[in-house]
Amino acid sequence: MxxxxxxxxxxxxxxxxxxxxxxxxxxxxxxxxxxxxxxxxxxxxxxxxxxxxxxxxxxxxxxxxxxxxxxxxxxxxxxxxxxxxxxxxxxxxxxxxxxxxxxxxxxxxxxxxxxxxxxxxxxxxxxxxxxxxxxxxxxIPFLRPLRESLVGDRVTSMLGIVNGTTNYILDEMTTKGLDFDDVLRDAQAKGYAEADPTGDIEGHDAANKAAIMATLGFHTNVTIDDVSVEGITRITADDIAAATAEDKVIKLLAVVENTEAGVSARVYPALISNSHPLASVHGSFNAVFVKAEAADDLMFYGRGAGxxxxxxxxxxxxxxxxxxxxxGCTGPVIPLYNDLKKAPIEASRAEFAVRFVIHDNPGVLAAIAAKFAEHGVSINGVNQDLKPTLKDPGYDGELQQLRLVTHMTDELTLRETVEDVCKLDCVVGEPSILRVLN
Amino acid sequence: MxxxxxxxxxxxxxxxxxxxxxxxxxxxxxxxxxxxxxxxxxxxxxxxxxxxxxxxxxxxxxxxxxxxxxxxxxxxxxxxxxxxxxxxxxxxxxxxxxxxxxxxxxxxxxxxxxxxxxxxxxxxxxxxxxxxxxxxxxxIPFLRPLRESLVGDRVTSMLGIVNGTTNYILDEMTTKGLDFDDVLRDAQAKGYAEADPTGDIEGHDAANKAAIMATLGFHTNVTIDDVSVEGITRITADDIAAATAEDKVIKLLAVVENTEAGVSARVYPALISNSHPLASVHGSFNAVFVKAEAADDLMFYGRGAGxxxxxxxxxxxxxxxxxxxxxGCTGPVIPLYNDLKKAPIEASRAEFAVRFVIHDNPGVLAAIAAKFAEHGVSINGVNQDLKPTLKDPGYDGELQQLRLVTHMTDELTLRETVEDVCKLDCVVGEPSILRVLN
Incomplete structure (x- = not known):
């Protein structure tokens, strides 16, 4: 015929x-x-x-x-x-x-x-x-491989740069040393960010994608309500400078994991070493890392928009x-045969980089370190050489940035520790908390 | 039921x-x-x-x-x-x-x-x-996306590191500064290379993959007989040192293209800048870059063996x-609806890096440059600082390595030029010819 x-x-x-x-x-x-x-x-x-x-x-x-x-x-x-x-x-x-x-x-x-x-x-x-x-x-042909090629394997985690707008903004902050607001305005003027950029910069767009990734990867219903979200609006030029000083970049990540504690889906900015392949994903490009039991590490890379x-x-x-x-046939249905529990973000474990602005006085480091010790959070690295742009109007002395990197700890303990530290008089303003990707 | x-x-x-x-x-x-x-x-x-x-x-x-x-x-x-x-x-x-x-x-x-x-x-x-x-x-889920996800697009070229054994050997030569034969023996002892490594090191394994990539990508029959193959057995420690001096690495690439001259499939070692994502594909990992008209650049990365x-x-x-x-249905057939002609390797165009070992005498550079000019091959860069390990028993003076990088030229013209240069008395041994990936 x-x-x-x-x-x-x-x-x-x-x-x-x-x-x-x-x-x-x-x-x-x-x-x-x-x-x-x-x-x-x-x-x-x-x-x-x-x-x-x-x-x-x-x-x-x-x-x-x-x-x-x-x-x-x-x-x-x-x-x-x-x-x-x-x-x-x-x-x-x-x-x-x-x-x-x-x-x-x-x-x-x-x-x-x-x-x-x-x-x-x-x-x-x-x-x-x-x-x-x-x-x-x-x-990027990514969901079809996940649905069909990896169907004989068990995906354990995925990690992606899945929002081009925030990736562009963080790139610009890194290369030009500018603050978030300035770069956002510029990105809007150039059409790289929408007039109402909330969905992108607050991480909601990436969170939608995380829900889809987790659903397909773990064969269980994960909706946007299950995703914990933190955007990039609180990232400052000081955060970027601190990352650069450590040969790292800050990227907004969508992270989904299937662990014994349950399925976890979250979006947050994280510190990534420049030697990591995700560090070289720039501008509107997206990339997703997949870890599967048999296939091991896979990466998919390409244009995320346009x-x-x-x-x-x-x-x-x-x-x-x-x-x-x-x-006259149909493709595979979305197989949601697992009914996995959701792990709360508080239970998720990570290494954290916490940056405080502090008074440059004797005993400050000791006081802060003591708080971390009280909560049982082990410190992996300390750095105190960069000057903050933040000022403390009620204080005449020098200010410094104190950056601490923890060993693996859970989100809840970390938050309680940081809250306690912030009650100290020697700590100025809001701390910056970033997860560290290893 | x-x-x-x-x-x-x-x-x-x-x-x-x-x-x-x-x-x-x-x-x-x-x-x-x-x-x-x-x-x-x-x-x-x-x-x-x-x-x-x-x-x-x-x-x-x-x-x-x-x-x-x-x-x-x-x-x-x-x-x-x-x-x-x-x-x-x-x-x-x-x-x-x-x-x-x-x-x-x-x-x-x-x-x-x-x-x-x-x-x-x-x-x-x-x-x-x-x-x-x-x-x-x-x-790597790569062929299925090519067959199914990119089915509404037009693939124009693919570029891959698709053989883990040669990738491992080139890695080892680069990090340890050793010669090909030494690394191969070590790789065989460790089980990373087979007792008869010919299929890998001569590029035949990669050529088989290039044939499959071209067939699926361009919807036309491409068999192993259509693939031009050059392995890595002639790569020397001097080649690696010269690449390192230019912040480049040597990788064995499978390259398939659909151009006006026809479909071209070839395997050869090429110089790649360390900033290119393929440069960081190490050991037994494989990666394939795909360029498609609508999707633009895509990359697929993962374990190539095991x-x-x-x-x-x-x-x-x-x-x-x-x-x-x-x-009760079937998947898509392999759609070979195109009958595209094959472009001969001689017609394929590239930038070439040619390394000669020469007598360090006045007039040598001028003589060699004149040969390139005669053939209309334009020079993009010249370098003459590294000492060769090669010796010329019949010559008492100093030897030097002369490295020339050409602008885009076709394979046939390049080969004729190099052949002519090698007839000069001041040129010692066999030249090294590598394509440069930009």
């Missing part, structure tokens, strides 16, 4: 922004090549957006299929690509698409981190597929699903 | 060596978890090896299924895992398995690089699958195939 005689697979696109327009471009421009790879033609039969004029800059989009009737596109396609974003209407359209018998491809990490279990269950019940490679790590790179991942999912439809 | 009532999927294993025994361990030890992931139990129903005593050290292998009748295992399984290696009997058993209706999982790069087209066609004709993740990059890591990739393939069988 010639391909021309076969009804094309209908693809509906919800959202025609940066990623949506590039997704449409790949689907249209590579139509013949994709048909050859699928074994059946696919056609972009609907593009839903708030205003049809949005698609004017994209000549490859056939204007006759553009509509504001999103529900019609969602429920009259074989494959629905959801690129609306957010957890509001996107959920409604995704569930409606599934209910209509369509398979869904989405890049929506917030939706999956919040409503993943509901959506996966709906897809499984209806016998359709859901793919979301672009939701974590942009263009229209064309993200669209590459979306179209890869579309082609996979189109092949399933052409064959 | 309870899982116990379903007939298990029969898995036959051909070969019970390092990888085979670990594959069996994962299949047996994770039996319940795998059944949950597949939705149907799988069972190791046959293990074929030359001598049943081979399996004695592996308590997880049920001795009642061990046999020397390889053909019987190959033709009485739903999934056949071929870990015999080589291009002889392995081909026979793989084709027999396919003919019997079994899907095949293999780690055999030599087989696929030579008989890939025949085997893919046989599988497609019979409607069964062939998976071979472990054949390139060991544990029993358990490789077995992780094998079992991932087995689980994928078992899911297909449980669903």
């Amino acid at each position: 010639a391909q021309e005689d076969v009804a094309p697979i209908r693809v509906g696109l919800l959202g025609a922004g940066t990623v949506g327009s590039q997704t449409a471009r790949l689907l249209v421009e590579q139509k013949d090549e994709l048909a050859a790879r699928i074994g059946r033609p696919i056609e972009l039969t609907g593009v839903a957006c708030l205003d049809p004029a949005e698609t004017d800059p994209f000549p490859w989009i056939d204007k006759s299929v553009v509509t504001t009737d999103t529900m019609s596109v969602a429920t009259n396609s074989d494959i629905v690509i959801e690129l609306i974003g957010g957890t509001g209407v996107a959920r409604k359209f995704v569930l409606a698409a599934i209910e209509s018998g369509a398979s869904v491809v989405t890049a929506n990490k917030a939706l999956l981190a919040k409503y993943g279990p509901e959506i996966y269950a709906a897809a499984e019940a209806k016998g359709v597929d859901i793919y979301f490679e672009a939701s974590v790590g942009g263009a 229209g064309a790179p993200t669209a590459s991942a979306v179209v890869g999912d579309v082609v996979t699903e189109a092949r399933h439809i052409a064959q | 309870a899982q116990e009532d379903v007939a298990p999927i029969r898995v036959g294993l051909l070969g019970a060596g390092t990888v085979g025994s670990q594959t069996a361990r994962l299949l047996v030890e994770q039996k319940d978890e795998l059944a949950a992931r597949i939705g149907r139990p799988i069972e190791l129903t046959g293990v074929a090896c030359l001598d049943p005593a081979e399996t004695d050290p592996f308590p997880w292998i049920d001795k009642s299924v061990v046999t020397t009748d390889t053909m019987s295992v190959a033709t009485n399984s739903d999934i056949v895992i071929e870990l015999i290696g080589g291009t002889g009997v392995a081909r026979k058993f793989v084709l027999a398995a396919i003919e019997s209706g079994a899907s095949v999982v293999t780690a055999n790069k030599a087989l696929l690089a030579k008989y890939g087209p025949e085997i893919y066609a046989a599988a497609e004709a019979k409607g069964v699958d062939i998976y071979f993740e472990a054949s390139v990059g060991g544990a 029993g358990a890591p490789t077995a992780s990739a094998v079992v991932g393939d087995v689980v994928t195939e078992a899911r297909h069988i449980a669903q």
Whole structure:
């Protein structure tokens, strides 16, 4: 049977922004090549957006299929690509698409981190597929290997730089020695950070991705509510200078672990040695380290954002699903057969780098060290040579920065120790607490 | 229907060596978890090896299924895992398995690089699958992303460190300043290199992988005969010292490109700057860089060899195939819909670093530079400070190393130029020619 005689697979696109327009471009421009790879033609039969004029800059989009009737596109396609974003209407359209018998491809990490279990269950019940490679790590083919290639192995932990905005900001702070606020303003002016950057800089975007990573990696439901989050807004030029002095960089990490205490998912800025491969992940690039029992260490690296790179991942999912439809079968369901308990962040163990600003008087170090000893927190290293930018208006003497690196301890003990130290009169302002990645 | 009532999927294993025994361990030890992931139990129903005593050290292998009748295992399984290696009997058993209706999982790069087209066609004709993740990059989930995730994109080039033995030898030469032969002997003593290391050190193993990478990446038949190969046996301690002096390392690279001149696949040692991510891939680790039109740069990194890591990739393939069988469908065929011409190595362009040993006399540099000018090869850098270890018995004066780095030129012109230079009386011995990766 010639391909021309076969009804094309209908693809509906919800959202025609940066990623949506590039997704449409790949689907249209590579139509013949994709048909050859699928074994059946696919056609972009609907593009839903708030205003049809949005698609004017994209000549490859056939204007006759553009509509504001999103529900019609969602429920009259074989494959629905959801690129609306957010957890509001996107959920409604995704569930409606599934209910209509369509398979869904989405890049929506917030939706999956919040409503993943509901959506996966709906897809499984209806016998359709859901793919979301672009939701974590942009263009990096990472979730599919996790779902399919490592399916015969046991993943024990993952560690990722999964937010390009914060990675760019920390890079700029490091290379230019500037403070957080200055770099953020510059990044917004250049379009690297959004007008409302909260989701990125407070770590929520990375936390959504951590929830998805943990869910797929450990085959258990992990939602955004299970992720402990700390962003980069409290990182100062002094923190960066202290890191540089130790040949380290600060990176915002998404960390997921499956330990005896339970599954742990957390996002926080951490100190990484410059010799670690993650230290050389710059700008909008993302990377994820995976540790598995048999495979050992793996790393996946690539562009974490951008229209064309993200669209590459979306179209890869579309082609996979189109092949399933052409064959009359489905892909693997999201296998959530484990019901693992969640480990509280307080129980998670790490080495910590704590930086205090202190009065440069005799006995200060002894007093602080005594507090750490009282709590049973062992000190691995001390450094007191950098001058702080912070001032103490009520104090005439010199100020210094005291940096302490602990041995492995748990989060709760560390916090109590630091709280106690901060009650000392010789300690000025808020301390900086960073985990150390070894 | 309870899982116990379903007939298990029969898995036959051909070969019970390092990888085979670990594959069996994962299949047996994770039996319940795998059944949950597949939705149907799988069972190791046959293990074929030359001598049943081979399996004695592996308590997880049920001795009642061990046999020397390889053909019987190959033709009485739903999934056949071929870990015999080589291009002889392995081909026979793989084709027999396919003919019997079994899907095949293999780690055999030599087989696929030579008989890939025949085997893919046989599988497609019979409607069964062939998976071979472990054949390139060991544990790294790389071929599946290439086959499936990047299916909506156009790969333009790939660049990989895909042979652990040569990577280990070059590492040792770099850190210890030793010559090739000394390091090789040491590596053999430690079991890092085989008794007959030819396949590794002459680049044939990497060339097999390059053929597979090019075939999957460019959707066209590329066999081992299309790959130009240069190993690392001619790399000397002087080459390494010269690289170190320029803050570079020498790595054996598999390079595949799709250019206007055609598809090119080649293996050669190249100079890489220490700031390049591939420079920090050490020992038995492998890494592959992929450049695609939409996704841009991607990198995949992990263990390239070893029993358990490789077995992780094998079992991932087995689980994928078992899911297909449980669903009554097949995976994507190897889509070789392009018939691209092959670009000859002579036409491939690169920057070259050429090192001559020369008499330290007036006019030597001028004479050599004139030869390069005659051939129209432009010089990008010259260096003449290191002393060679090479001696010229018929010459009393000082010897020096002259290192030239060219601008982009084609392989043929470069070779003719160097040949001409070597005819000069002031040039001693064989020159060293390395490509420079930028």
